[in-house]
Amino acid sequence: MQEENDAALIARAKEDPEAFGLLYERYVDSIYNYIYYRTGNHHDAEDLTARTFYRALKHISRYVDRGAPFSAWLYRIAHNLVANWHRDRSRRHIISLDELVTRALKRDEPAALAEERAEHDLLLQAVRRLPPERQQLLILKFAEQMSNAEIAEVMERTEGAIKSLYHRTLVVLRKELTHEWNGREEITERTSDE
């Protein structure tokens, strides 16, 4: 059986809860994935994913198809909620449960694994410090494995703009990481000298 397309489901979702359920099932993984990489923990990813779909449900009757995919609308809702979450979080320092568990695990793991994990964490932290649209680009490209054309549709830009944004993002990220690693090495050298 052929899957019903998004436009038909959206039209039906205004009157039929089942149709909204199908849209939810179609996009929940992608939205969760996006939010997870923007927040860095499962607890907030679940909370913000739920809020994204509640907001979508509330406003679906007013949804107007302007040619962009439905997922672009969902990503925009998620993007705004994540921005608010970052704003609230910057006001008070919160350590998530995931972070506490990770810290506890780090204490017990072998040195090589710990170093690998440190590199991985450093990279993801550097990604999270990038401007939101650059983070979105990297998440859609690597975590969602979308093509440049698909990313362009979601981010409502041209494919050329996406390609050049990717290039600029890699250059900035590399500079940032080099700077970070040099800083770490300096600290390690200083502590070993002492």
Next chain:
Amino acid sequence: MNEKRVVEVLTTHAEGLIGRQEALRQINMTDEERGRLAPLFQLADQLQQSMQPVRPSAAFVRSLGKELMDNAKRQIALTKRLRRAMLIGAAALGSLLSIASVVGAVMFVVARLRARAQTRAIHAPAGRTGSAPA
């Protein structure tokens, strides 16, 4: 190596990383290009390894799905009820307006008739209405 070529090579490399190998084969990179862009390729490789797709737990998806369905049913029922109430309200208002306009029209006609009767009474010849001559 101009910037346009750098952008093209980097994005093709990234497409290759996410399983679109045919794009990588078409680009024909020189050794010099490969050497110059090696640090950025390496960074893209690290990103690809660190940003593996993360999926929500099945329990979370199920429970949120159920909550949303319940909510959607409530929302649609509420919208229908609101629409029906608005329809009834509009019909009642329409009926009231038509009754009021009929009453208004009757009152207008009665008032006009009364006014005409009064005018006729004022302008009528005295003989016809007055007492008999002495």
